[in-house]
Amino acid sequence: MMQINPDNWCLDFTPDDYKNILENCYDEVMVVNAKGVVVYVNEACERNYGLSPSEIIGRTVNDLGAQGYYRPVIAPLVFKEKKTVTLEQETNLGVKLVVTVKPIFDTKGNIKYIVANSRDISQIERLKHDLEKTKRMVQKFQTEVEELRKKQVVYESMFVNSKSMRQCLELAQKVAASDSTLLILGESGTGKNVMAKYVHKISGRPGPFLSINCAAIPAHLLESELFGYRRGAFTGANSDKVGLIELTNEGTIFLDEIAEIPITLQAKILEFIQEKQFMPIGGKVHKKINSRIIAATNRDLTQLVKKGEFREDLYYRLNVIELKIPPLRERQEDIHLFIKHFLDQFNKRYHKYCTFSNKCMDVLTKYHWPGNVRELEHLTERLVLTVQGEKINIDDLPGYVYQTYDQVLNKEFVSLDEVVEDLIQKLVIETYKQHKSSYKLAKALNITQPRAYRLICKYIVEAG
Template sequence: MDNVSKLELKVLYEIAQIIGQALELDQTIGDILRILSETLEMQRATVTLLDEETSLLTIRASHGMTAEEKKRGVYKLDEGVTGRIFQTGKPFVVPDISKEPLFLDRTKSRRVERGRIAFLGVPIVLKGQTVGVLTVDRLFGEDVSYEEDVRFLSIVTALISQFVQLGKQVRAREEGLRRENLSLRFKLSKSYQRFFIVGQSQPMTRVHQMIEKVAPTRATVLLLGESGTGKTLTARMIHELSDRAKYPFIKVNCAAIPENLLESELFGYEKGAFTGAVAPKPGRFEEAEKGTIFLDEIGELSSGIQSKLLRFLQEREFERLGGAKTRKVDVRIIAATNRDLAEAVTLGEFREDLYYRLNVFPVLVPSLRERREDIPALLNHFLDKLSREYGRRLSFSPRALDALVKYDWPGNVREMENLVERLSIMVEDERIDLGDIPPYFFSAGKPVAQLPADGQGSLKDMEKREVIGALERHNWVQSRAARELGLTLRQMGYRIKKFGLERMVNERRGRENGLEMM
């Protein structure tokens, strides 16, 4: 046995010792390349693999190259000697790289050296498909044959292909475990149980699937839907099911903070930035470092704040109010709105470039009108919850349940929870009947049912009288009347419009204002 064969056997033996300790693909291949370089004087040994996401050939491991040189080693599938070897699936030898036009030296790792540099490349084949290329440099004289080197490197690539296969299997197993863990966390989450388990309709199933897909990623999410549908809870679920779960979840209601304060609230301020700024204060973005920031009512942002947010989304950097230092933070952004942002863009009320930056992964959270089949289960869920708090178990009569299923629920899940709590306090019997339900519960402005004929008229008439009565008791201030009736200001406005009371409200309120000024 000649000297070269002994060296080759030594290399194979050392590679075999690595097999039992192979835990990380890049490190293992790097160890193999080190052995080739140190034992057989194969310089700049490199393994280039196909990146399935980018469809480019990139250097995964090397020996004898700097990190910067390795980073430059990126090739298209039809580019240079490496691309040719990958496409043909056959070895390729360049006796003198200075005379080969296909040799690109993309890494810029070869300096002026004595002697002629030869370049050898062998495909890495897995199950009949080329997945990468092994290349080495050799310093040889004119009389050297490359056949033995190619033969031996082909044996080495057969071993490397097994490591590549092992790496794929490990990644597939890790992905399976990640999905299994994600599914388990879905099942165990109290928030999930509260909102999703009782939502078995097709629209909610679709939301469930989208949350499961986007939660593990870094993608910006835009939650769309009416007020009260559960967008805040959906945002928290995405956070809890992500790798950021152990870091902060920061919520900012962009509509609740005055425009002149919102910038400092989001980005912070330095000492002396404005009157009263006696000390520097970090903003919500800094507080959310490594976690998630939830920007609710994003459609209400002013044009100035929109510009600053756009810059942050593009560059992940900002300056505090009154400061010059550029800061960077690692946060995930989830935004929500009940506005049609596409229409707002058309009207010039929202920046188009910001809209596209936010709209990476839109999720529409359906209204209760779009998931009526979930209403009975949701009502029972809230009854169960409140029975533990108030120590009594209530149920709905068939007539009451039918009325609530037909009701439009303009306040959605939030309105439902408030109603059930109000009924749990007010109703004295164990059964909630139609007469116990506030008379403003209608579907699309039409009575969902009629009370027994007792001269009181339809539920619609009763609701109108109740709305007018509440307005009269509170000097026609809509916000106060809404609070008495357990409504949001938006719901009160909806009812005033439905009953044609706008003119009456304006006249009476104007009269009250006139009396106050006298």
């Protein structure tokens, strides 16, 4: 290994060589004497201050600082502290420098010169700024992609292929992030609850989603269930009870079957929607709750308003944004998606490998589904459970499904409303014969008891 003698390594350098080395340094090198006068500076100073070396040499560092060529002036601090100082400096041209100033002492310990090395960090600052900007953009894009991913996941779970349902979901996405009240309309079984969950999921609200079926809670208990009560408010109220609405703070409360709320309670619902506050039964102080309200019904609220069965002011307060879910018969493009989903679901649950024949799929696609998606789900489960073998054929379908299909094919002039009406009538009559009560009819057809009662009156009492 070659040995270097420190006493000899620099003997070949002349004063001009040293000067050339300093002049070719990218960093600015400045030498200042004990009086604060610049005695040397290399050509890098032109980039930093717009001055040549000859315009700087002979001037004091304080004079240059006073004329605004750089700030702060570091030399006085070095003369005072008698030690190396490193600070950030900005020049008149906007150049940012990191300046390290080191004192050189004579034999008596006095400062003879100070040497300042100034490095331009403007480019580094720009790169740092660009990096921070890029990081923010990446974070923004990641957030947007995550939001889109969430929407896509839920969107796919909605099994949407039809134009009408796509438009419905696009509207839901536009209003999801707002606090406005949303009224979802649609026939029984169309998926109003699923839509409400979808809106909540993409809304960004941190609180919970709570679905309340207003028709399933007895009218005399509905107020206490929704708003809670205080101890001693009535006989049996031995302790405070938190209402369901209070549990949805910062979240979404979904009032399904809103038309079934007694008109005596509707005023309190209206106050809660308008003021975002309510008073528990027996309470003396209002409670403030920040919940998003989504309501749904399969009934015509305008007709109920005309009959005096639903408050007009509540109707308009609920109907800030109306979202109407089309029935399944109007979105046949979605039927095969639902069938595939329900087949996968029930095959997995019951350890089966059932599939529908092509002819069977054709019948199911053309069937009018008065019970909508819920009817399709229940029929698929029934067929997976009861069919022997793996292939589900036309003969395995309930008679009313194939008969309706056959009726549509063979009848030259057929009214869709007539077919649906006839099918509903047959379902109600046959089911009522078996169960003999509105409660059991509602449970069998998976509809609300008030609707079951109305169907009995229409098809059995009035017809009988």
